[in-house]
Amino acid sequence: xxxxxxxxxxxxxxxxxxxxxxxxxxxxxxxxxxxxxxxxxxxxxxxxxxxxxxxxxxxxxxxxxxxxxxxxxxxxxxxxxxxxxxxxxxxxxxxxxxxxxxxxxxxxxxxxxxxxxxxxxxxxxxxxxxxxxxxxxxxxxxxxxxxxxxxxxxxxxxxxxxxxxxxxxxxxxxxxxxxxxxxxxxxxxxxxxxxxxxxxxxxxxxxxxxxxxxxxxxxxxxxxxxxxxxxxxxxxxxxx
Amino acid sequence: xxxxxxxxxxxxxxxxxxxxxxxxxxxxxxxxxxxxxxxxxxxxxxxxxxxxxxxxxxxxxxxxxxxxxxxxxxxxxxxxxxxxxxxxxxxxxxxxxxxxxxxxxxxxxxxxxxxxxxxxxxxxxxxxxxxxxxxxxxxxxxxxxxxxxxxxxxxxxxxxxxxxxxxxxxxxxxxxxxxxxxxxxxxxxxxxxxxxxxxxxxxxxxxxxxxxxxxxxxxxxxxxxxxxxxxxxxxxxxxxxxxxxxxxxxxxxxxxxxxxxxxxxxxxxxxxxxxxxxxxxxxxxxxxxxxxxxxxxxxxxxxxxxxxxxxxxxxxxxxxxxxxxxxxxxxxxxxxxxxxxxxxxxxxxxxxxxxxxxxxxxxxxxxxxxxxxxxxxxxxxxxxxxxxxxxxxxxxxxxxxxxxxxxxxxxxxxxxxxxxxxxxxxxxxxxxxx
Numbered sequence: 276x277x278x279x280x281x282x283x284x285x286x287x288x289x290x291x292x293x294x295x296x297x298x299x300x301x302x303x304x305x306x307x308x309x310x311x312x313x314x315x316x317x318x319x320x321x322x323x324x325x326x327x328x329x330x331x332x333x334x335x336x337x338x339x340x341x342x343x344x345x346x347x348x349x350x351x352x353x354x355x356x357x358x359x360x361x362x363x364x365x366x367x368x369x370x371x372x373x374x375x376x377x378x379x380x381x382x383x384x385x386x387x388x389x390x391x392x393x394x395x396x397x398x399x400x401x402x403x404x405x406x407x408x409x410x411x412x413x414x415x416x417x418x419x420x421x422x423x424x425x426x427x428x429x430x431x432x433x434x435x436x437x438x439x440x441x442x443x444x445x446x447x448x449x450x451x452x453x454x455x456x457x458x459x460x461x462x463x464x465x466x467x468x469x470x471x472x473x474x475x476x477x478x479x480x481x482x483x484x485x486x487x488x489x490x491x492x493x494x495x496x497x498x499x500x501x502x503x504x505x506x507x508x509x510x511x512x513x514x515x
Numbered sequence: 516x517x518x519x520x521x522x523x524x525x526x527x528x529x530x531x532x533x534x535x536x537x538x539x540x541x542x543x544x545x546x547x548x549x550x551x552x553x554x555x556x557x558x559x560x561x562x563x564x565x566x567x568x569x570x571x572x573x574x575x576x577x578x579x580x581x582x583x584x585x586x587x588x589x590x591x592x593x594x595x596x597x598x599x600x601x602x603x604x605x606x607x608x609x610x611x612x613x614x615x616x617x618x619x620x621x622x623x624x625x626x627x628x629x630x631x632x633x634x635x636x637x638x639x640x641x642x643x644x645x646x647x648x649x650x651x652x653x654x655x656x657x658x659x660x661x662x663x664x665x666x667x668x669x670x671x672x673x674x675x676x677x678x679x680x681x682x683x684x685x686x687x688x689x690x691x692x693x694x695x696x697x698x699x700x701x702x703x704x705x706x707x708x709x710x711x712x713x714x715x716x717x718x719x720x721x722x723x724x725x726x727x728x729x730x731x732x733x734x735x736x737x738x739x740x741x742x743x744x745x746x747x748x749x750x751x752x753x754x755x756x757x758x759x760x761x762x763x764x765x766x767x768x769x770x771x772x773x774x775x776x777x778x779x780x781x782x783x784x785x786x787x788x789x790x791x792x793x794x795x796x797x798x799x800x801x802x803x804x805x806x807x808x809x810x811x812x813x814x815x816x817x818x819x820x821x822x823x824x825x826x827x828x829x830x831x832x833x834x835x836x837x838x839x840x841x842x843x844x845x846x847x848x849x850x851x852x853x854x855x856x857x858x859x860x861x862x863x864x865x866x867x868x869x870x871x872x873x874x875x876x877x878x879x880x881x882x883x884x885x886x887x888x889x890x891x892x893x894x895x896x897x898x899x900x901x902x903x904x905x906x907x908x909x910x911x912x913x914x915x916x917x918x919x920x921x922x923x924x925x926x927x928x929x930x931x932x933x934x935x936x937x938x939x940x941x942x943x944x945x946x947x948x949x
Contacts, residue, residue: 308661
């Protein structure tokens, strides 16, 4: 492999550029992992009535925020110094949007953790919030699939998550209705079921954010190679 | 000179000579020589082209020309080619077998490079963690398995430890991840399903905790009544049995509470790095609490006042008192016990040195087992329960520390608790941090 001086230099520059992009992408995945862990711990805190764990989740949200700021700065720096084009630009744009959603998911997890610490102090239903757990598991699976789709740039998987969101909405609807019934039957439990409703609301919002992330994934990939995304034609993505 | 070379030289020369001779018959031997030479060149060219065609079309059956050096070259070429093809087949077969066996492995094996990018993974990796053998090639493994602990392990470069992560596919399943570096910059990530093992461990822990807990209430009642009875004036013949019963009830209470402490320790996580422990102070307090009595050997404290240990204060205190009471129990009153807290390049060491009876080598490995006793007969006389060292070991585990025991029968033993460097801090720094 005999490379001339000139080609060596360009190779070097583009490698650094690639490394920069790669590092930002990896940081997004780290942030995703952190948010996933936060969410699953928040759900565990509700289900097991562990107020300490719930508070820990609420207190750990700063880590997510810190990562968001860091990634945001990295993205701005790449935009300024490299002026990325085409797929690189789409990647950066998608990342900037994705981290906003991840940060919101982190906030919702913080909220759930806080609610869990409150719920732990109240009466516990005999089924230990089975509906919340099932909704929570559903949503964390969605988030996991969304991050997987992001890592693999997998449009199919992203579309599946987008479709999944409807089910989460239905589950949320059912849970709210159930809570209302409980509150009407026993007004003393209103306070508790308000917390449950808020938790469910947060989970539902997380589902929406996961859906958004998947839409960014589709946006990111679609421009890169439309040939391998036949399903897109039947189901055009919303790339706003 | 090989015979084939000689042969072709003779053939060429004789053709040239023949040409010259025939030319001489017609009075122009030079033209005859030239024609012979041209014929030779044409023949060689023909061989050359045929060989080239055979190479290009790979149809060596068609190459049937001539003998001598051309045929030899050809057959040698054929031979080498067949040999390498055979080797290739063998390696391909071998590779297939290896791949088959790695795919048959129940544990996930992922080969990753320096940047943690996946080079290869087996089928179990798909079943256990959802990696796709073909699609995820080149993907960073920590982007798919986004677990904080695994990321830390991959980044740390210290591959002696393993981490347990929750399965990304099935909730409640636990996977043990280990990294084995090999070659220049490759690593093997091994993932094993340990759900069952953890479940059994948890069952055992829960059983011990529940059993101890259940034993506690009846014991409290028994010892409560015994205390009441003993206080009263008892007939002479009852006095001894009752005080025996009381002593045994106390002992049993101690066993139960130590078992409970052990099970609590087992379910507790790793001790945090946020609070610092004044080891020198704990040692001085322990020496004061246990020493100074006539039947207790002389206790000296040699502690470095300038450094603290990061960890759980009550647990470290329990380590010191457990080791100290052990030493007291096994050291005659005229002996000497030294508590030492020192730091070096490797980290910090809490050492408890006694001049007691010592422990025989064959007992050392089993010393930290629950209820293990070197001398069964003495078990009850000295008041020990048999859980002290097990508790010490568990606490040290929680502090990433190790227990090392050096002992010589008749001269005494030394228990070293070796803490890693990251757990040792200067006192000034911690004072400032609050």
